[in-house]
Amino acid sequence: MDGIVYPKVSDYIEKFGGISELLDLEEYAKLNYVPIVMKDAARFLAFMVSLHRPLKILELGTAIGYSALVMALHSEAEIITVEREEKMREMALENIEKHGMKDRIRVVLSECEDFLSETEETFDFIFMDAGKSHYREYLDLSLPKLNPGGFILCDNVLYKGLVVHETAARKHRTNVVKLQKFLDYVHSREDLRVSLLTVSDGMLLIRRKEENE
Numbered sequence: 001m002d003g004i005v006y007p008k009v010s011d012y013i014e015k016f017g018g019i020s021e022l023l024d025l026e027e028y029a030k031l032n033y034v035p036i037v038m039k040d041a042a043r044f045l046a047f048m049v050s051l052h053r054p055l056k057i058l059e060l061g062t063a064i065g066y067s068a069l070v071m072a073l074h075s076e077a078e079i080i081t082v083e084r085e086e087k088m089r090e091m092a093l094e095n096i097e098k099h100g101m102k103d104r105i106r107v108v109l110s111e112c113e114d115f116l117s118e119t120e121e122t123f124d125f126i127f128m129d130a131g132k133s134h135y136r137e138y139l140d141l142s143l144p145k146l147n148p149g150g151f152i153l154c155d156n157v158l159y160k161g162l163v164v165h166e167t168a169a170r171k172h173r174t175n176v177v178k179l180q181k182f183l184d185y186v187h188s189r190e191d192l193r194v195s196l197l198t199v200s201d202g203m204l205l206i207r208r209k210e211e212n213e
Contacts, residue, residue, distance in 0.1 A: 004161050004198050018042045021073055025066045025095060036066040037129065037155060041200035045127065045153065046074040048205075052151060054124030058082070060112045060138055061130030065092030065105070071127070072101045079105045080123075082115045082130070116141035123147060129155040133178040136185055143208070151207050157183060158202025 004010075018026050018039035029036045037045065045067060049057070054077045059068050062083035072079055083089045089109050096105045108115055112130045116138065124147050128138050135154060142152055157163070162176045163183065186194050186206065193213070195205045 004158050004202060013040050019046060019070050019073065022066060022069055025064060029064065029066065034064055036063055038200040041155060041203060042067065042070050044199050044203065046070050048151070048153060049075040049077065049125060052125060056123045057125045057127065058123040058145070059127045059129065062092045062107055063088055065095040065107070067127065067129060068092070068105050069096065069099055069101060072104050080108060080121070081105060082108045082110050082112050084109070084111050113137055113141060116145065119145065121145065124150045126152045128152065132156055132159060132175045135179065135182045139186065146208070151205060154204040154206070156201045157196065157204045158198070160201060
């Protein structure tokens, strides 16, 4: 993990592994330095979709298709996942076909903001794992696309623990400052229920409040 929790706790959690059906992708990502969700995040994501049972899922940030496959394996949902890099999209399509999910997962080549601005589709579950400095924009564009009772889950919101520091190295500064502002913004909104979790690199669970709350 990345320093969010005590290292021995992280090691203990990691020993339970990720998603057994996707060990090939986990190994590929490790060897080729491809960013995918961490093992505990993958298990949490699988748990959430199996519990919530969404019919339609949107993922922002496909990479090699790992997390989209996690969600497909643990739900019966139709999944749309958005990726801006053609090379990653092609790899994701190959992996999705290899794991027999090409009829359930559609990979869209687009910037996330463009897709969210243009689509008229709505979703029961939205997983945000794209550019961290754009999370507020993604959220504002995603909420109108979220069906009643739906959830949004954001990954990497603690950003290696750096969001708790007043300053960060230059290479991380933009992401850290933007995530700090995003977390302040989300927690200030009275129309949302939010839970900030120390799962993985920090995950944020969001839903709209119901009328009687």
